[in-house]
Amino acid sequence: MASMKNPSEVPEQPPLSPADPAPPGSRLRKNLELCTWEGLTAMPLVFLTLPGNFIIALLLTQVFDLRESVYGLIVSLPAWCNVIQLFLMPFLMRRWSQKGLTLAFGWGHLVCWLALAAALPVIPQDNPLVAAQLFFILFLASSFLQSVVGVSWTSWVQEWIPQRLRGTFFGKRNRLCQIATIVFLLAAGQVLAWFEPTDPIRGFQLLMLVAIGLRAFSLFAQQRILGSSPAAQDERAVKWSDQLKLIRGSPSLVWLIAFGAAFGMAANFLGPFFAVFMYDILELNVARVGALVVTSSITGAFSLPGWGRFLDRYGNRPVMVFTLGLWMVMSYGWIFIHPGNTWVLFFLFAGGGVFSAGFFLGSFSLLLKLVPPQAKTAAISFNLAATSITAAIAPILGGGLLDLLSPLVENRLRILQAVALVHHSLVLSTLVILLKVREPRSASVGQVVGAMRSYRQVGALLGLSFLVNYTFIRRAKQAKDPDSET
Template sequence: MNLRPSNNISSGQLKQGLNLVIADGLSAEAMVVFTSGTFLTAMALHMGATNFQLGVLAALPTFTTMFQLAAIWMVQRFNNRKVVTALFNFLARLPILAIGVIPFIFSGGTTVQVLILLLFFQHIFGDIGGAAWNSWMKDLIPGERLGAFFSHRSRMAQTLNVTLSLATAIGIDYVKTHYPQQEIVAYNVLFMLGGILGMVSVGLLLRTPEPKGELINDKLFTLFGKPLKNKNFRNLLVFNSLWAFALNLATPFFAVYMMKTLGLPVAYIIALGIAGQLSSIFSIKLWGRYSDRFSNKNIIAICGPLYVVCIMAYAFTGMAAGGNIVLIMLAVTHILSGVATAGINLALSNIGIKLAPNNEAIAYISTKNMLVAFSSTIAPMIAGLLADFFATNELVWTIDLKSAAGINQIQLLHLQGWSYFFVIGGLLALASLKMLGRVKEQGEIAGRRMTVHMRIGFRNRLRTNLGRRMADRIYNPSAMVRRKVTKLLSERRKLTAA
């Protein structure tokens, strides 16, 4: 196991290293499934967490991003990103293990306050390791393969996420039904498994080669200021920060809304999440290909508005009459949002790496992560503080239709509780997309050209799979009509001649 950076990495070492990066992603994804998202929310609700505490839990992953400054200093001081990444990822797994083990050691168990404190340190260490990892991957992965590689890695991680989430949700619901007194124990076991898998991830990182990076001699705050002086990168920071603020007003509370307002069981929520994950898996390969061929900005311009529609659609699910209609609406929303988030997440990650200079990538990417994190942190905390106010205030918009039979009321809008944040967050996200036009990226083309290219490509694949005639019925009905008319005229001429 070589812990030192290498001056030259052979093609064989690169291939092995990329496979290790994928394996690291899979083990880390399994850890995330067991210790965050819906299962963490369900655990916190079971422990009696308030709305503000739920907001704090949602804000933790982004609030601690400011500690990435420490990663910049350490990489600058030691010029060994592998050791920094592995060490702090190891430290980040210890609090996860502690959350799982404490209830088996102390009879009182874990309180919400202890849970928040341990996750706070977990995210601090994880962010330091993550910043060094970003810089490491920037030098390790060839630029022309960046989009395709990360789309492949994300697709495999999401496939694992779907499988584990479904199996875990079924297990949790079984425990809640047959052994309700053991529900909290089940969550603790998940944290122990997550911590163990996280340690496996650290071992894989230690075996991955690291190319030797250029030593950065600038002072820490000078490095931090460089991205802010770069006009194009500064425009990216403004857009990404506004976008993150808008989304984090709403998205962290989707699971809370479905559990508390709609009353859905955990298995249903996980199943809906899986529907979104599957659509993301099937679409991310496409976005990775277009990321390398066109630009990440083009992908955001297409996926951004679609995701905004999905966020705002949540506000109308509570107005639906009947549980089946609600589930159908949620399923469609999750499927479309899965397609959109696959492109947005890939593009936002890649565009930051792409626009950052090679020798200062860690400073640029960390600056971006910290500013975006600040916006992402205050948004759910504000939402958590205002949630109780909006819970007791309703906005209802109806139309009265008068007829001989009487007056019929048609409800157009009914906002209460979390529904307010879905509408407000969607509108702010839509407004932030206007800032995207100020960002310049190599390979960028007119959005309409990319849309036309995607439509033509889809039509060609459809023709290959379903046959020319069926595709023409969908995309070119005039050609089908012309063929039928020609055939009829030909038959008529034959009859006339006879």
């Protein structure tokens, strides 16, 4: 992608008629297929874009030796940019469609990563101050462009994906996206291991270029998605101030935004530093950390279709409460981790992959369900800004706290144990706010827990339907033919 396209150059598709709120069957099937392919090929660059991932953590803290406080500042950039986009979206919405914004800023984001890949060899490894300044600028540009893409894409897909299909479709789509991420992470671990003894920078460059090439394919797939809805046209005619009034008049949406802000603060205060601890305190190499992340991605991928069916049947909020609670309680196991028992992390990451998949899929579906149709972009933008401002402040505070504690605590393992206790307790406490959300046509948390008692449901959730069905079919056959047991 040589240059950033002007949004006005993106050809507009004719809106759907009021009697046709979703694209016709053949067009909808084509759009869903293209949406799946664009997600699959976007995942490697999306994964790299968030600086808190283990690959970028390795690059910044181990290769370029940036301090934890500086790393925390860079990790916070996506959240700060999510706040900035709130003030730009009213201006952008009046002039361009959501599809136009998604494509234009998507190409700009890709060009930014081309610049980062090209600049890696010239960034000095022996001068952390200069390296920090250059990385700050490049990740700031990347984060800003991606913040607009995140809002416009979410608003755009709501225009043409019917609500009745969202849980099931995104469950299946996200599973395939997780598989794509797994393949990329397995390849990334091998590539970084090959280049680490000789020229690690070349390894990172290769990964970035592959991710950029796949993202280009993703943007071309997005270009081919057709259709819009009349609500999209009506929304652009509504004043931004009137849209904000619609948001304030939706109490459940306000509570969801408050929960997102609290969750962003709790999760990002100390959460981004677990990747650093795995390298520095637990003494894991990049291959081992990559294997842990892949384990989480695999279990999440297998569970996503099951969570999608649960969300469609029981509702989003009860599933979110159930999954976040179990995820955090299980993760207290970090308190007992030391360099001699790091194999336990595979169980923690495997369980975390299952429960986090259900939680984040539910949060996305719940937001799409609660936003007012005439103010969907404003609601999504405001939600992103409100939840991100706390997520922006949190890692800066967390990094500063760890910088203060490091000289005072001789045994760094104690720091990890304290961080694990505080981090998971803070995240778990945000459930108090989530319980305030009222979701139309949803079950209670108790009903979700009751459904999970059936090992048939659990087997389906974990992608083991074939095994569960075989067990039931085999039992049925045995009941009909007692002689078969001889």
